[in-house]
Amino acid sequence: MSSHAEIKRVTVPQLRACKGQRKIAALTAHNVSTARIIDEYLDFILIGDSTAMVAYGLPNTLSITLEQIAQHTAAVVRGTRHACVVADMPFGSYQESLEQAFKSAAYLVSHGADAVKLEGGAVMAPTTEFLVARGIPVLAHVGLMPQYVNTMGGYLAQGKTPDAAARILADAKAHEQAGAFGVVLEGVAEALGTEITKELSIPTIGIGASVSCDGQILVTEDMLGLSGERVPKFVKRYANLEESMRNAVQRYADEVRASKFPEPQHCFAVKRD
Secondary structure, eight states: OOHHHHOOOOOHHHHHTTTTTSOEEEEEOOSHHHHHHHGGGOSEEEEOTTHHHHTTOOSSSTTOOHHHHHHHHHHHHHTOSSSEEEEEOOTTSSSSOHHHHHHHHHHHHHTTOSEEEEEOSGGGHHHHHHHHHTTOOEEEEEESOGGGHHHHTSSOOBOOSHHHHHHHHHHHHHHHHHTOSEEEEESBOHHHHHHHHHHOSSOEEEESSOTTSSEEEEOHHHHTTOSOSOOOTTOOOOOOHHHHHHHHHHHHHHHHHTTOOSOGGGSOOOOOO
16 A cells, blocks of 8 residues: 555645534644644644744744745655645745745645645735635635734734724635635634634634634644743643753753763663674
8 A cells, every 4th residue: 555545634625624513723833853743633734934933033933934934844744644734935935926926835835735824914815816726725814914013013913993803804805705725813803703703614713813713723832831931812831841841951961960871771782702
């Protein structure tokens, strides 16, 4: 039996079919080790431009490159067998023209992505339509959009006034009509997240939106306690791996300095004739 027959990776049509049937669970990953562990529990894994911050220590998501996202995508694909793999389109890789967007998206697909995610309101819906018509599934992202941090004036909750809420709803509908298979709703008022979820025929993926969304996504480092003290309001920490790692590394260092490691079972014996 071929390896292709053995692998049953979640597909984009299967994700779309979750609407009204069951919740979608998703997280981010950018390396083989993390992807391998989380794969079996999730419907899709996002190689997010948040990698700029959690892997490279950059102050925002704006400076990660297409080539970096592609390499992280390839690593996640190698570490997974089940979850659908979605790659973020980094800032500057798709806004210039439809042709640029397709070239960038195709590059990510060539590295193993099953779909791409792009940020932007109704103005970016033609890009979604262009990509989908050419065989590249698109997950749209509206509301709080980190790539717009400079124009939004920071990472601020969106849709808190009637006019702002109406605009975000229109953005989501524009991407739905353009053929997006789903829409990420980030940092929007809870009531708006619920309303958009009811209005759309495609899944909504919440991150700081509403429990009513069709699915949820978090940055893995945030929910595992690996991102330091400052975390967004919408993050629930399910573990404190930073503390566990600190304790383990301290024990290791103490044992090395006390000549307690390595022990005999960790060493190789000399073979005797």
